[in-house]
Amino acid sequence: MQKIKYILFSILFFITFQVVNAQRFPEPEFETDYTVPETQTVSPRALAWEYMDVVVLFAALSIMSWFVLKKRSRKGIFWTSIFSIAYFGAFREGCVCSVGSIQNITLSLFQADYVIPLTVIAFFVLPLLFTLLFGRTFCAGVCFMGALQDLVHIKPVTVPTWISKPLSALPYIYLVLALLLAATGADFIVCRYDPFIGFFRMNATFGMFIFGAIILILGIFVGRPYCRFLCPYGVLLSWMSRLSIWHTTVTPSACIQCKLCETSCPVDAIDKPTIVKPESADKGRKRLITLLILLPVFVFVGGFMSSLMYKQLSAIHPTVSLAEEIKWEIDNHKKTGSEESKAFHTSGIPAEQLFADAASIQSQFYVGTWIAGTLLGLFFGISLLQHAVVQRRTDYEPNKSNCVSCGKCYKYCPVDKDGKSSLIQL
Amino acid sequence: MQKNKLNRREFLKTGLRATAFLSLASITGLAVSKSMSDDLVWQIDPYKCVQCGRCATNCVLNISAVKCMHVHKMCGYCDLCGGYFKPQVKNLDTGAENQLCPTKALKRKFVEDPYYLYEIEEELCNGCGKCVEGCDAFGNGSLHLQINHNICTNCNQCAISKVCPADAIVQIPEKKGYMLKTGFSAPKA
Numbered sequence: 001m002q003k004i005k006y007i008l009f010s011i012l013f014f015i016t017f018q019v020v021n022a023q024r025f026p027e028p029e030f031e032t033d034y035t036v037p038e039t040q041t042v043s044p045r046a047l048a049w050e051y052m053d054v055v056v057l058f059a060a061l062s063i064m065s066w067f068v069l070k071k072r073s074r075k076g077i078f079w080t081s082i083f084s085i086a087y088f089g090a091f092r093e094g095c096v097c098s099v100g101s102i103q104n105i106t107l108s109l110f111q112a113d114y115v116i117p118l119t120v121i122a123f124f125v126l127p128l129l130f131t132l133l134f135g136r137t138f139c140a141g142v143c144f145m146g147a148l149q150d151l152v153h154i155k156p157v158t159v160p161t162w163i164s165k166p167l168s169a170l171p172y173i174y175l176v177l178a179l180l181l182a183a184t185g186a187d188f189i190v191c192r193y194d195p196f197i198g199f200f201r202m203n204a205t206f207g208m209f210i211f212g213a214i215i216l217i218l219g220i221f222v223g224r225p226y227c228r229f230l231c232p233y234g235v236l237l238s239w240m241s242r243l244s245i246w247h248t249t250v251t252p253s254a255c256i257q258c259k260l261c262e263t264s265c266p267v268d269a270i271d272k273p274t275i276v277k278p279e280s281a282d283k284g285r286k287r288l289i290t291l292l293i294l295l296p297v298f299v300f301v302g303g304f305m306s307s308l309m310y311k312q313l314s315a316i317h318p319t320v321s322l323a324e325e326i327k328w329e330i331d332n333h334k335k336t337g338s339e340e341s342k343a344f345h346t347s348g349i350p351a352e353q354l355f356a357d358a359a360s361i362q363s364q365f366y367v368g369t370w371i372a373g374t375l376l377g378l379f380f381g382i383s384l385l386q387h388a389v390v391q392r393r394t395d396y397e398p399n400k401s402n403c404v405s406c407g408k409c410y411k412y413c414p415v416d417k418d419g420k421s422s423l424i425q426l
Numbered sequence: 427m428q429k430n431k432l433n434r435r436e437f438l439k440t441g442l443r444a445t446a447f448l449s450l451a452s453i454t455g456l457a458v459s460k461s462m463s464d465d466l467v468w469q470i471d472p473y474k475c476v477q478c479g480r481c482a483t484n485c486v487l488n489i490s491a492v493k494c495m496h497v498h499k500m501c502g503y504c505d506l507c508g509g510y511f512k513p514q515v516k517n518l519d520t521g522a523e524n525q526l527c528p529t530k531a532l533k534r535k536f537v538e539d540p541y542y543l544y545e546i547e548e549e550l551c552n553g554c555g556k557c558v559e560g561c562d563a564f565g566n567g568s569l570h571l572q573i574n575h576n577i578c579t580n581c582n583q584c585a586i587s588k589v590c591p592a593d594a595i596v597q598i599p600e601k602k603g604y605m606l607k608t609g610f611s612a613p614k615a
Contacts, residue, residue, distance in 0.1 A: 023566045023610055025502025032538045036498045041604045044575035047465050096582045104582065105453065108460045115597070116461045120582070125454045132446060188583040201486055240450075243443045318593075339478040343592035346476060 049092065050119040056087060057126055060142045065134040067407075068248050074407040081141030081150055089144035094197040098123045098143065099233040100190050102175075103182035110183040127233075131240040135247035139227060139237060139404035145196050149216070149224040150406055153266050157221040164268060167229045172379045175232035176372045184364050186317035190232060223266025227404065238401035247400050250409045253419040255395035261412040262396070269402035270409065274393045287388050295381040302377025306369045314365035323358030326351055465600040468584040472570035472605060473612035474594035477555035477562070481571060484586045485553070491578035492553030492571050492586065494531070494546050497606050500568035503541035508564025509557035510534055510544060526556050532569075548574065567610050575603060 060080060067076035088094060096104075101124035108116035127138035141147040178190050191197075195212035198204020204212060218225045227234055241247070250261050250270060261270055314320045322340050329335055330351065344354070398409075414422045470481075470492065481492035505518055510532055515524045520534055531550035535543045546569075553571055561569040573595075587595035598605065 023500065023502065024564075025504055025566055027499075028503045028541050030538060030541065034537050036501075039495055039497050039499075039606055041495070041572075041606075042574060042576040043603060044465075044467055044578070044580065044600055047467075047580065047600060050465070050580075093579060095579065100582050105457050108457050109453070114460075115466060116457055117465060118458070118461050121454060121457045121461060124457075125450060128450055132443070132450070187588065191581075191583050192588075203486055203488055240446060243439065243446050245443070318588075339476065339480070339591035343474075343476040343478070347474070347592065 050096075050117070053088075053092060053096070054119050054122045054126075057123065057142065060084060060087075061126060061130045061138060064140055064142050065130060065137040068137050068140060068405045069134055069246055072248070072252060072407065072410050074410055077140055077405075077407045081147035084142050084144045084147045085151070087144075089148065089196070089200045093200050094144060094194070095191075096120055096123055097145075098127045098138070099145065099231060100188065100194070102233055102236070103178055103188045103190055106179050106182040107185060111185050114185075128236060128240050131237050131244060133245055134405075135244045135400065136237050136241045136404045139234065140406050145194075145231075146224060146227050146404065148196055149219045149226060150266075152216055152219045153221075153223050155221050156223060156266060158263060158268065159222055164228070169380070170229050171232055171235045172376060174230055175235045176375055178232050180313070180365075180368045180372045181316060184314075184317060184361060184368060186314075195226060223268075224404065228267055228402075241403070242401040244400060248398065248403070248405050248407070250396050250398060251413045251415050252410075252417045253415055255397075256415060256421055256423075257395065258414060258421075258423060259396075260414060261409045264409040264412040265398075265403075266406065266408055267402055267404055269399040269404070271393055271397050271399045273395060274391065284388075284390060288385070291381070291385050291388050295378075295385070298377040298381040299374050300377070302375075302380065303370045303373035306373030306376065307366060310362070310365045310369040313369060314362045317358075317361050317365075319354070320358045320361055323354050326354060466597040467573075467575055467580055467600050467603060468578060468587065468595055469573050469598050469603070469605050470571050471594045471596055472567075472572070472607050474592045475555070475558070475571055476592045476594070477559040477571070478591055479554050479556070480589050480591070481586050482552045482554040484589050486581060486585050487577065487579065490553040490586075491573050493548050493551045493574045493577075494553065494555070494557055494569055495572045495604075495606065496544060496546055497568045497570070498543075500566050500607060500609075501544065502566050502568075503537060503543065504565060505540050505542055507534070507542065507544060507561070509561035509569045511560075513560075526560055528552075528554065528556065532557050544569075567607060570607055572604055572606070 060083065064077065064080050067073050067080060088097065096119065101120050104116050104120045105124050107114045127142070130138055139146045141150060174190075178188075181187050181189055193208070193211070195208065195215045198208045198212055215226050257273060262272065264270070315324065318340075322344060325336055325338065325341055326344060329341065335341060416422070482490050485491055510526060511518065511524050512526050517524060522530065525532070529550045529552055531547050531552075533545045533547055535545065537543045555571050558569045558571055561567055584595055587593075596605075
């Protein structure tokens with residue numbers, strides 16, 4: 001009996017399925033010799049270029065590093081920058097770029113079903129590798145955004161330290177936020193709020209156009225505002241650059257402390273010689289120990305503070321915002337009438353499943369905001385520790401993490417390769 | 427003492443350098459293990475698409491890479507085409523006032539009585555999906571929106587995918603390329 005029921009059911013199911021799948025209008029039977037045309041599709045044109053992009057990126061990085069380290073030629077750096085703007089910016093319209101690639105990498109590490117293209121991995125790893133070897137030669141002008149800001153910087157103004165120091169924390173916050181939103185699959189904010197891509201594509205929204213214009217106009221006076229105060233990839237590059245094996249120097253041979261290069265740097269990355277003041281080793285040690293004890297406090301406070309924001313942040317995720325909308329509909333017995341709500345109702349997914357998905361994403365955000373805040377606390381603590389450790393310098397040197405190897409200081413140094421100074425000895 | 431201190435600093439630096447290199451290598455390795463030799467392209471799943479019209483306005487290109495495509499095999503060659511004519515149209519002719527398509531990209535040609543062929547002139551199509559909506563509502567659903575890969579710049583993150591209300595924009599292998607319909611409703615897996 002059970003078996004018959006089962007068979008009957010499956011026959012019935014099969015019939016209804018057939019009916020559902022049938023066409024409303026049958027295929028016409030033509031009397032003339034008309035044949036039904038095939039649907040024409042065309043294969044992608046852009047993909048071959050993606051491999052070309054990787055080759056060009058590698059070549060540009062190599063040439064740039066050669067100009068920076070071997071030739072010390074600002075002219076060479078300048079023309080390579082122009083090429084980058086022309087190729088990566090104008091011709092390839094700025095996508096894919098290394099700055100945005102951090103999000104793809106994060107998404108691929110956290111979401112099982114995301115498949116990352118090999119070219120994007122190359123764009124992520126090549127600049128970091130070159131920076132670990134040669135310093136931030138990528139920033140010097142291979143990055144079309146850096147190159148663009150370098151070009152417009154024509155009336156340099158020095159930013160006071162009390163403004164630039166707090167602002168230099170922004171890239172860390174932006175990086176952590178971008179990683180959190182990428183890891184949860186909510187959004188790629190670095191791509192969405194890219195200030196320059198709209199210029200190259202000629203399709204910026206009004207808000208983004210204003211944002212890009214502000215950064216460019218600001219960039220006339222302040223050197224590279226996006227690189228210094230926003231770029232999230234720059235954070236990773238600065239870590240790599242700090243450990244770089246070969247890094248460019250202001251002087252081609254030995255520094256004579258002439259002070260000529262002191263204000264030449266567009267990103268204030270030339271460290272002055274330190275005035276050695278006598279300080280008891282005891283005092284220094286005490287300060288170091290205090291900060292080491294405070295470090296876990298910063299980490300905890302950072303994690304706790306940002307975990308308070310997990311609900312607001314999770315609303316950026318489309319699934320969570322849709323769940324909120326549907327919940328509102330159920331509570332108020334109304335339809336919002338938005339396209340999202342319509343699409344959800346036609347999809348036939350039960351509301352319970354949507355709510356469960358949204359809840360699991362929200363719990364991901366809770367853990368994510370804790371980790372993000374912890375990282376921010378750690379960065380803050382470590383940067384304080386760095387200031388606490390006294391570093392002795394006798395020469396004018398580029399600050400390896402902040403220097404973008406743009407080569408603008410080269411011409412200020414009066415010393416030539418053989419150590420001969422062009423200054424008139426008095 | 428001084429020499430010793432310098433050595434310690436050098437040692438730390440080399441250690442950190444090695445750590446940086448190794449972590450870079452391991453992140454790359456992990457990412458590569460999850461990547462695919464086949465390239466991915468963006469495409470619209472026609473069975474999820476709800477024809478909201480956002481494809482026409484949200485593509486980063488000034489004229490959207492989303493175009494209407496016609497699977498002629500599914501078409502009923504109807505005289506009264508839900509995708510071609512506006513609702514409650516009086517005359518079934520090619521007069522502009524009768525056409526649903528805002529850019530006159532959908533062409534109607536007589537084949538034999540009572541059948542008409544509908545073709546899309548792709549240069550004119552802006553991917554608004556009005557004809558798709560009509561065809562889905564009244565016809566066989568043979569018209570549907572697809573991303574033309576010859577126009578698509580294959581952005582890192584498709585701008586339309588972020589605003590699509592139905593999550594219909596997916597990444598598929600380049601070899602597959604298109605997701606053309608095979609029947610009125612989605613084939614059951």
